[in-house]
Every structure is written in C-alpha cells, then in structure tokens.
Amino acid sequence: MERYEALIFKEYPDFDMLVMDVASALANDLSEALHHEDRVLFAVPGGTTPGPVFDALSVADLDWERVDICPTDERWVPEINPRSNARLIKERLLVNRAMAARFLPLYASALQPEDVLAELEAMIAPKLPLAVALLGMGADMHTASLFPKAQGLEKALSENAPILVPVRREDLPETRVTLSARVLDGAMRKHLLIQGEDKRIALEKARKLRAKEAPIQSVLDGANVHWTV
Numbered sequence: 001m002e003r004y005e006a007l008i009f010k011e012y013p014d015f016d017m018l019v020m021d022v023a024s025a026l027a028n029d030l031s032e033a034l035h036h037e038d039r040v041l042f043a044v045p046g047g048t049t050p051g052p053v054f055d056a057l058s059v060a061d062l063d064w065e066r067v068d069i070c071p072t073d074e075r076w077v078p079e080i081n082p083r084s085n086a087r088l089i090k091e092r093l094l095v096n097r098a099m100a101a102r103f104l105p106l107y108a109s110a111l112q113p114e115d116v117l118a119e120l121e122a123m124i125a126p127k128l129p130l131a132v133a134l135l136g137m138g139a140d141m142h143t144a145s146l147f148p149k150a151q152g153l154e155k156a157l158s159e160n161a162p163i164l165v166p167v168r169r170e171d172l173p174e175t176r177v178t179l180s181a182r183v184l185d186g187a188m189r190k191h192l193l194i195q196g197e198d199k200r201i202a203l204e205k206a207r208k209l210r211a212k213e214a215p216i217q218s219v220l221d222g223a224n225v226h227w228t229v
C-alpha cells in the first residue's frame with residue numbers, strides 16, 4: 001500500500017478486487033462508527049463507478065437501521081429521472097440488509113434548489129459530521145458536484161460554506177446540489193474510488209494544483225484512495 005503525504009493510495013489488479021475490498025472497508029468503517037454513535041451519516045456518490053460497491057455493501061451485516069445515507073451531491077431532477085442519484089442509491093444500495101437504512105435526499109420538488117435548500121439542510125445538519133464518505137472523481141478533477149469553473153464552486157470551497165450549495169455550469173445537463181467541501185472533507189473516514197489511468201494521472205495533477213482548479217484536492221487529506229486500471 002503506497003502512502004504519500006496524508007493520503008493512502010491502494011492499487012488493485014482488477015475492478016472486482018477493488019469492489020470487494022472497498023465494500024469491506026466501508027462496512028468496517030460504518031460498524032466502527034456505530035460503536036461510538038447512536039446514528040451515523042454516510043455520504044455516497046452517483047456516477048457509473050459505485051454501483052457494484054453498493055451491491056456488495058448492501059448485504060453487509062451491520063446495524064443499518066442506525067445508518068442515515070445521503071448523496072454527496074444530486075442532480076436537480078425527480079427520482080423517476082434516470083439521472084437521479086437518489087434513484088441509483090435506492091436501486092443499488094438501499095436494498096437487501098441495507099434497506100433498513102434511512103435516506104436523506106438532496107432533492108425536493110421545487111423549480112430551483114434555492115427554494116428548498118433550508119429544508120434539505122435542516123435534515124442533514126443535526127447528523128453532521130459525516131461518519132463515512134465514499135467519493136468519486138471525474139477526469140476533470142471534480143468530486144461530488146464540485147466542478148471546476150462552475151457557478152457556486154467558490155462558495156462550496158469556502159471555509160464557512162453552508163452544508164449544501166447549488167452548482168451550475170452551462171455544459172451540465174441540469175442544476176446540481178452538492179455537499180460543500182468542508183462537509184465532505186470533515187468526514188471521519190473518506191474513501192475515493194477511481195478507475196482508469198486517466199483518473200490516476202488527474203489525481204497526480206490535482207495534488208499540484210489549487211482546489212479551485214482541482215476541487216478533488218479539497219477532500220484528499222487523510223483519504224483512502226482506491227484505484228484500478
């Protein structure tokens with residue numbers, strides 16, 4: 001296991017090995033957190049990578065009824081929309097034993113996030129800090145919906161950022177809502193899932209840039225990075 005600076009980088013021979021090890025690490029982290037707290041908050045990403053990890057984690061034998069699960073970020077679409085992270089998480093993670101967990105949404109039926117942000121934050125605030133955060137990363141070095149050059153990024157990266165920040169960028173299909181960097185980085189245990197050489201190179205690049213150019217950097221301290229080709 002390679003260790004450089006304050007993050008732990010673990011490489012796997014293939015994606016299946018990564019999936020099993022990350023699901024096991026997440027189950028252990030959640031179980032450990034549940035020894036110390038009555039309830040724990042677990043944030044998980046959307047995207048194409050985490051699905052198999054959700055499948056493997058959903059059968060883990062732990063006190064899921066004491067786990068609250070929220071997305072790291074959400075696309076501002078109803079759950080019936082295939083792009084909804086709530087839909088992905090409910091289809092792949094909140095099944096089997098993990099069905100007993102409680103889901104905290106980052107979307108509510110309103111034209112704009114700003115119309116209901118206070119209500120969404122009120123559900124999450126009492127449960128912070130995050131016990132565990134599972135994160136993805138784009139090749140453009142975004143994580144959650146902390147996208148470079150996006151409207152809302154500066155606020156989401158600021159030290160006194162609110163819990164939730166709306167994010168918009170012309171090329172994004174819809175408005176996003178993201179947990180702010182301070183909330184994500186404040187997770188007691190962080191696991192970053194990245195697959196492919198392009199993302200490994202992007203991660204290396206991110207470590208030399210500022211968070212504004214490479215938002216992933218704002219959550220790397222103490223993170224467990226799980227990578228496979």
Ligand SMILES: O=C(O)[C@H](O)[C@@H](O)[C@H](O)[C@H](O)COP(=O)(O)O
Pocket residue numbers: 045046047048049050072073074075085135136137138142143144145
């Ligand atoms: O809503 C989302 O899409 C995620 O939260 C996002 O941050 C994702 O983790 C990255 O874009 C990586 O996505 P892939 O796993 O599809 O590469």
